[in-house]
Amino acid sequence: MKVALIQMNSGADKPANLEQARSLIEDVVRHERPDWICLPEVFDFMGGSRAQKHAAAEELPGGQAYTMMANLARHHGVFIHAGSMLEKIAGDDRLGNTTIVFDREGKERARYRKIHMFDITAPDGAQYNESAAFKPGDAVATYDCEGVTVGCSICYDLRFPDLFQALALRGAEMIALPAAFTLQTGKDHWEVLIRARAIETEAYFCASAQTGTHMQGSESRATWGHSMIVDPWGHVTASASDGVGWVAGRVDPARVRKVRAMIPVAKHKVRID
Numbered sequence: 001m002k003v004a005l006i007q008m009n010s011g012a013d014k015p016a017n018l019e020q021a022r023s024l025i026e027d028v029v030r031h032e033r034p035d036w037i038c039l040p041e042v043f044d045f046m047g048g049s050r051a052q053k054h055a056a057a058e059e060l061p062g063g064q065a066y067t068m069m070a071n072l073a074r075h076h077g078v079f080i081h082a083g084s085m086l087e088k089i090a091g092d093d094r095l096g097n098t099t100i101v102f103d104r105e106g107k108e109r110a111r112y113r114k115i116h117m118f119d120i121t122a123p124d125g126a127q128y129n130e131s132a133a134f135k136p137g138d139a140v141a142t143y144d145c146e147g148v149t150v151g152c153s154i155c156y157d158l159r160f161p162d163l164f165q166a167l168a169l170r171g172a173e174m175i176a177l178p179a180a181f182t183l184q185t186g187k188d189h190w191e192v193l194i195r196a197r198a199i200e201t202e203a204y205f206c207a208s209a210q211t212g213t214h215m216q217g218s219e220s221r222a223t224w225g226h227s228m229i230v231d232p233w234g235h236v237t238a239s240a241s242d243g244v245g246w247v248a249g250r251v252d253p254a255r256v257r258k259v260r261a262m263i264p265v266a267k268h269k270v271r272i273d
Contacts, residue, residue: 004034009212012048039083047214057086074106083178094135112152113137155179180210186224
C-alpha cells in the first residue's frame, strides 16, 4: 500500500488552510498516486483566540472541512485520514480535536477524538493548556484500509504507550499520528518516540506534522515538522524536512508479519500488578 503524509503550516485563516490542504493533496495524488493520505493535526485551523476556534469549528458530519475532504477522497479515489479538525460538541463549550477517515468513495470510515490533553509548560516557559479548550475523547479507534488495520492517535498521545498497546491488541499494523509537535519538544523527542512506539507495537508508524510558526493570540509559536514513516523494525523509511510539502512511501503487511514472527512480543507479555 502506498501512503503519503501531508505537512502543513496551518494558521488562523480557515479558507487559506483548506486551500493549502487541497493543493497539497492534489499535488501528491498527481505525482505519487497513493492509496492513503494523512493530514496533520488541526489542519483546518490552528492558533487564534478561543472565539475564533469556536467560529471555525464544525458540527460533524458536515461543515466545510469535512465536506471538502469527503469530496477529495471520492474524486481521487483515495483514503484520506483527515488529520484532525475542530469539532463542535453539543452541550459543551469545549471542542473536540477529532480525526475523520474517509474511504475511496468519500464515506466516513472512522472517527477518533484525541484522548490525551497537552497541559504542559515548555522549556521556554510557554504554557499549553489544551484541556481548557478541548474535551478529551475516551475511545480507542481502528479501521480497515483494504486489508491493513490502521490505528488512530493524535500528537500528545504519542507519549502514552498504553494507547498504542491497545491499538496493537486490536490488530493495528499501521498507526497514524497527525501532530503539531512544538519545536522545542520535537527536536529532542519526536523521532525518538515515534521509533520507540513503532518498535514496541511492531507496526508501521505514519506521522504527519505541522511545520513553521503560527500565532496563538499575540504569541508566536513554532512547530517541528519532520513528518515521517517508520517501519515495524524502527527504521525511518521516509522523512520530510521542516517546510510545507509531502512525503510518500510504502507499507507492507508482510513486513509486519515477519517482524512479529522474529520477536513475538505479543506472546511474551506478562501481567505486572
